[in-house]
Amino acid sequence: MMNPYHIHEAVQAIVRKVHPVSIVLFGSVARDGDGNDLDLMIVVDGIQASVEETRMMVHQSLLECYRHVAVDPFVVTIDALYQASKRKHPFLRTIVREGKVVYMKDADRKWMHQAREELDMAEYLFQGKYYKGSCYHAQQALEKGIKARLFKKGWELEKTHSIARLVALCREYHIRLGLKEEEIVFMDGIYRGRYPAEEGLLPFQEPSAFDAEKAIQIAGKIIKSKSKEGSTTSNRYPSERTKGKSTHNG
Numbered sequence: 352m353m354n355p356y357h358i359h360e361a362v363q364a365i366v367r368k369v370h371p372v373s374i375v376l377f378g379s380v381a382r383d384g385d386g387n388d389l390d391l392m393i394v395v396d397g398i399q400a401s402v403e404e405t406r407m408m409v410h411q412s413l414l415e416c417y418r419h420v421a422v423d424p425f426v427v428t429i430d431a432l433y434q435a436s437k438r439k440h441p442f443l444r445t446i447v448r449e450g451k452v453v454y455m456k457d458a459d460r461k462w463m464h465q466a467r468e469e470l471d472m473a474e475y476l477f478q479g480k481y482y483k484g485s486c487y488h489a490q491q492a493l494e495k496g497i498k499a500r501l502f503k504k505g506w507e508l509e510k511t512h513s514i515a516r517l518v519a520l521c522r523e524y525h526i527r528l529g530l531k532e533e534e535i536v537f538m539d540g541i542y543r544g545r546y547p548a549e550e551g552l553l554p555f556q557e558p559s560a561f562d563a564e565k566a567i568q569i570a571g572k573i574i575k576s577k578s579k580e581g582s583t584t585s586n587r588y589p590s591e592r593t594k595g596k597s598t599h600n601g
Contacts, residue, residue: 353380353384353385353386353389353420354419354420357389357416357419357420358376358380358389358453360416360419361389361391361413361416361420361422362374362391362453362454364412364413364415364416365391365393365409365412365413365424365454366454367412368408368409368411368412369393369395369405369408369409369412370399370456371393371394371395371454371456372394372395372396372429372455372456373394373452373454373455373456374391374392374393374394374452374453374454375391375392375394375446375450375451375452375453376389376390376391376450376451376452376453377390377391377392377445377446377449377450377451378390378423378449381449381450381451382449387421388420388421388422388423389420389421389422389423390423390425391422391423391424391425391453392425392427392446392450393405393409393424393425393426393427394427394428394429394432395426395427395428395429396428396429397428397429397430397431402426402427402428405426406424406426409424409426410424451507451508451509451510452507452508453507453508454507455502455508458499458502458508459499459500459502459503460499462495462496462498462499462502463495463496463499463574465495466491466492466493466494466495466496466499466570466573466574467492467574469488469489469491469492469495469570470488470489470492470567470570470571470574472488473485473486473487473488473489473492473563473566473567473570474567476488476563477560477563477564477567480560482557482558482559482560482562482563483557483558485558485563485566485567486541486558486562486563486566487541487542489538489541489563489566489567489569489570490514490538490541490542490566490570492570492573492574493514493538493569493570493573493574494512494514494517494542496570496573496574497514497517497518497521497528497573498517500521500526500528500573501517501520501521501524501526504524504525504526505524506520506524512542513539513542514530514535514538514539514542515535515536515539518530518535528572528573529572530569530572530573534569537565537566537569538566538569538570541558541566
């Protein structure tokens with residue numbers, strides 16, 4: 352088993368020297384948790400230094416780490432990565448499928464920005480009475496908002512959409528969210544029922560206005576959306592709130 356400490360040390364050494372946009376662990380260590388070396392994709396903006404110069408800086412940053420573990424760094428610019436993704440490069444697709452993000456610059460700020468956008472979209476869809484879409488975007492807002500809080504504590508991205516899992520991680524990082532167990536189950540139920548084919552398999556129907564507002568309010572506990580300042584769904588849509596009980600039993 353690859354020592355997590357060696358992974359952390361290698362990543363931090365690169366971050367201190369190169370200031371990358373992101374670092375992705377891929378290969379056998381990312382896939383199986385073990386291997387002979389660390390395969391790291393280091394994404395840079397390509398503005399501060401050329402790829403060749405960056406490769407030399409990465410090498411210099413890892414001199415101490417090489418005493419404990421072999422590291423195979425792959426440096427790529429954002430632009431080159433984008434062009435490769437458009438061509439559906441097989442190597443890149445493998446990294447995306449199996450890789451694990453171990454560093455992202457300003458991760459907490461970026462994820463919280465996306466969380467606020469998701470919450471804004473949930474409110475917009477609520478106004479148009481698209482309650483299923485509103486519920487889904489509220490769930491995404493909550494998920495991304497929690498991940499932003501975790502990133503701020505140094506968490507390494509884990510591929511999960513489970514609110515219950517993220518809340519458990521928050522406890523490990525001593526982050527208090529104030530979510531009730533019923534709210535966690537409710538929001539996880541939204542994600543599980545996002546596809547029409549699953550509607551007959553899970554015990555809930557199309558979400559109601561009550562469900563959508565509930566989802567927005569739960570997400571709002573974590574995200575302070577600018578669009579909600581001075582106004583809430585409860586005072587903007589009072590008639591919708593009284594149309595019935597929840598139809599969501601997820």
